[in-house]
């Protein structure tokens with residue numbers, strides 16, 4: 176791609192160190208994360224465990240806290256890497272994400288939001304790009320709804336999103352967030368989630384779905400079978416609003432086959448409204464990887480590898 180909104184050479188070094196292929200999380204995010212980690216007495220767990228290891232989320236408070244301490248920064252890194260795409264490996268993902276969050280009212284659904292990594296990384300990355308004059312700073316109002324099955328994760332996400340709100344405001348981004356308990360296997364809870372998201376966005380310029388790191392749960396065939404009809408509802412309603420969907424997973428065999436299956440199903444449901452930017456329908460996801468700086472212990476680095484699938488309205492050009 177030639178004329179990107181954010182040409183890789185314009186990415187500030189505070190986010191991407193090109194010679195070292197090193198990703199750094201936005202300062203607004205690392206500050207909020209460090210404060211939240213300290214408030215929860217999780218500093219030892221965050222520093223002494225290898226990043227991006229440990230439980231992939233869970234319902235119990237203990238599993239959720241350990242996930243927050245060990246996996247939160249890797250989840251953020253994957254989302255930030257998708258938005259920046261510094262190695263130009265993700266087709267038009269960066270243009271679609273930056274275009275979606277360029278201004279106006281946007282209704283965003285983050286599922287499963289866990290402790291809030293995805294939306295927090297996306298919005299603070301946009302704020303940093305605005306702060307550094309890499310992209311225009313038009314007023315942007317984000318109505319963000321996060322859904323997850325873990326009440327404890329929802330509490331942490333609520334606190335974290337509240338912490339980043341003032342920093343976003345300095346870059347003309349107004350964040351209104353709400354969280355709700357949601358079970359992907361349960362039809363009534365999915366209908367509640369969708370109706371809340373759609374009502375919040377009745378006058379939005381764009382509906383946006385960010386789905387990330389769900390293959391640990393949905394990658395098993397029994398969970399996927401129980402969740403399938405709810406996922407179909409999500410895609411169908413996303414289709415009626417011409418929503419833009421970004422699905423991000425780590426690079427694993429399970430995530431690869433999960434994304435292929437998900438894509439095949441989504442395209443069947445919303446054939447008229449969506450397309451994908453993949454040239455190969457058998458491989459609907461693009462991949463990228465880099466090294467990431469640990470947000471709490473700067474010398475520490477770890478690998479970030481993502482697979483990404485996008486669904487968008489047929490006629491929208493990024």
Ligand SMILES: C[S@@+](CC[C@H](N)C(=O)[O-])C[C@H]1O[C@@H](n2cnc3c(N)ncnc32)[C@H](O)[C@@H]1O
Nearest residue numbers: 231232250287288289292324325358359387388
């Ligand atoms: C690996 S985490 C990903 C969270 C977040 N997207 C991120 O990138 O950090 C997986 C999340 O799925 C949630 N989860 C597990 N089973 C679920 C279900 N049946 N319905 C909704 N969420 C579920 C867990 O509570 C956990 O927060």
